[in-house]
Amino acid sequence: MSQKITVVENILSANDQIAQKNRAAFDAAGVFVVNMMASPGAGKTTFILKTLEALQGRLRMGVIEGDLATSIDAEKALAAGIPAVQINTGGDCHLDAVMLAGAIPALPLDQLDLVIVENVGNLICPASFNLGTHMNLLIASIPEGDDKPYKYPTMYRGVQALIISKIDLLPYVPFDMDYFRQGVEMLNPGLVTFPVSARTGEGMQAWADWLVERVKAK
C-alpha cells in the first residue's frame, strides 16, 4: 500500500543539535564566541589581530582558525601570544558544528572570555551552518566591491554584525557606500555596522568597545 507521510524537518537539523551542544559548552565555561565570515582575503586574520590590540587586555581572547589547508593563520595568532587551534576542513567550503566540536577541547575555555572563530573564506554557505556561537559576524572589504549584498544575500541575512574593512582604500577603488549600505539594510534591517581599517586603526576602537559591552552583557 502506498502512503504519503508529512515530515517537515529542516535538512540541517542534525547540525543544529550539535550546535546546541557547542553552545552549552561555551556557556558552561562562560565564554562568548563569535563566528567570523568573509570572502578569501577580506582581512579576517589581520582584523582578529588588530582586535586583540584594541582590546588592550580587557578580554582574554582565543581563536579557532578554519581553512581548507595549512596552519598559517593559527600560527599568526599563536605568535601574537593567544591560544589558537587550526581546523583544516580538507576541501569543505565551510565549518560545521561537528568540526567546531572537535576543536573546542584544544582551547582552555575556562580561562577565556572571548573566542573568535575564523570561518573558511567563502561568501556562499558558511552562514547556513549554525555552529552554536553567540554572534555571526561578516567582514566585507572595500576592494570586493559595493554589489556584494546583492550577489551574496544569504551571507548578509545570516549575521548579527557587519564590519566594513579596508576603508583606507576608499580613495583608490570605486565603492558606492550608499548603494552598499542600502542593500544591507533591506536584507538585514538595523544591522550593527562598523567601518574600519586594520591598516590605519580607524574605527577599531569603537568596534572593540562595543564588543567588550556585548561580551559583558552576555
Added chain:
Amino acid sequence: MHELPITQNILEIALRHAEQAGASEIKRIDILIGQYSSFVDDSIQFYWKIIAAGTIAENAVLHFQRVPVEFTCQDCGAVYEPQEDTFACPRCLSPRVRVTRGEELRVESIEIETP
C-alpha cells in the same frame, strides 16, 4: 562541496520517518529549497545514487521544489521578487522591506510503500 553532507542528512531524515511508519520502500521524497538557502539540487541528485544504495530509499525519486525569494514592503504591503540590482519595493520604491520567503531547506514529505 557541501552537498554531500546535505544528501546524507536527507537520507537519514527520510529513513527515520519511513522506519517509524513501517515502510518497506521509500518511493518519493519532497524537498523544499529556497533560493536564499545556498544549496543547489543538481549535485544532491548525483550523490543520492551512491549514498542511498542498499537502503529502502535507493529507488526513491527526489522531487525538489525551488522557492523563489520573496520580499514584502512594510509601507505598501506589496509582495514581490526583487530585481537583480535593488531590493527596494517596485511599487512605492520604499527601502523598508523584509525577506518573507525563500530561505527554506526542508524535507516536506515522503511517499512510502508498506507491506
